[in-house]
Amino acid sequence: GENVEQHPSTLSVQEGDSAVIKCTYSDSASNYFPWYKQELGKRPQLIIDIRSNVGEKKDQRIAVTLNKTAKHFSLHITETQPEDSAVYFCAASSRGYTGGFKTIFGAGTRLFVKA
Amino acid sequence: KAGVTQTPRYLIKTRGQQVTLSCSPISGHRSVSWYQQTPGQGLQFLFEYFSETQRNKGNFPGRFSGRQFSNSRSEMNVSTLELGDSALYLCASSLGGFDTEAFFGQGTRLTVV
Numbered sequence: 001g002e003n004v005e006q007h008p009s010t011l012s013v014q015e016g017d018s019a020v021i022k023c024t025y026s027d028s029a030s031n032y033f034p035w036y037k038q039e040l041g042k043r044p045q046l047i048i049d050i051r052s053n054v055g056e057k058k059d060q061r062i063a064v065t066l067n068k069t070a071k072h073f074s075l076h077i078t079e080t081q082p083e084d085s086a087v088y089f090c091a092a093s094s095r096g097y098t099g100g101f102k103t104i105f106g107a108g109t110r111l112f113v114k115a
Numbered sequence: 116k117a118g119v120t121q122t123p124r125y126l127i128k129t130r131g132q133q134v135t136l137s138c139s140p141i142s143g144h145r146s147v148s149w150y151q152q153t154p155g156q157g158l159q160f161l162f163e164y165f166s167e168t169q170r171n172k173g174n175f176p177g178r179f180s181g182r183q184f185s186n187s188r189s190e191m192n193v194s195t196l197e198l199g200d201s202a203l204y205l206c207a208s209s210l211g212g213f214d215t216e217a218f219f220g221q222g223t224r225l226t227v228v
Contacts, residue, residue, distance in 0.1 A: 006157070009155075031213070031214065032213055032214035034216070034217070036219075042221075043119075043205070043219040043220060043221050043222065044158070044205070044219045045219070046216050046217070046218075049214075049216070051214055089157060089158060091158075093213050093214065094213065095213050096163075096170055096171040096213075100146075100163050100165055100170020100171040100213075101163060101170070101171060101212070101213030102160055102163065102171045102173070103148065103160060103213075103217070104160060105150070105157045105158040105159070105160070106157055107155060107156060107157040108157045
């Protein structure tokens with residue numbers, strides 16, 4: 001079945017350093033790749049997304065890259081701050097045969113930013 | 116605008132029982148998806164509803180079912196509960212396209228004893 005692998009499972013960086021989280025998906029029909037941030041005890045919230053017709057997207061300190069050929073996409077956070085500490089989930093979404101959609105999530109990366 | 120609301124927030128049930136969880140989407144959102152979140156497993160897709168129809172289903176046993184009402188509110192039911200069903204159940208609502216932002220509720224934490 002469809003699968004999204006996410007690495008690393010845990011990432012610890014010093015404040016101000018960059019953090020990179022990588023995901024690989026299996027369903028070649030996936031066309032939408034959102035990233036969610038989940039702080040402790042809170043609901044996941046969308047932080048950035050990318051569609052399959054775009055190779056890279058940036059929003060202030062956050063950027064995503066997509067390589068459809070390799071079925072690989074990554075999240076880059078620059079100049080990390082303690083408030084970036086959270087669990088980050090990548091996801092791959094595709095249309096279903098009935099017109100709906102299915103979103104498959106990675107297992108998550110717990111990011112620690114040390115002050 | 117009110118966010119996605121899930122009730123109840125916490126549930127404790129005994130093995131073999133059944134449980135019903137509720138999700139009220141953001142006004143105007145017609146798609147509701149359900150996920151099971153367990154430590155180390157991320158969010159596992161259960162099913163997606165749109166205009167009272169289940170459009171997609173994940174790889175969960177038939178004990179997991181759902182429905183959606185005409186006002187887009189959705190319920191999820193789990194019958195014959197097992198210990199392994201203990202998890203945080205999240206629902207997310209969206210306008211309905213596969214590439215539209217999903218807004219999550221705070222979840223229902225189910226503990227099966």
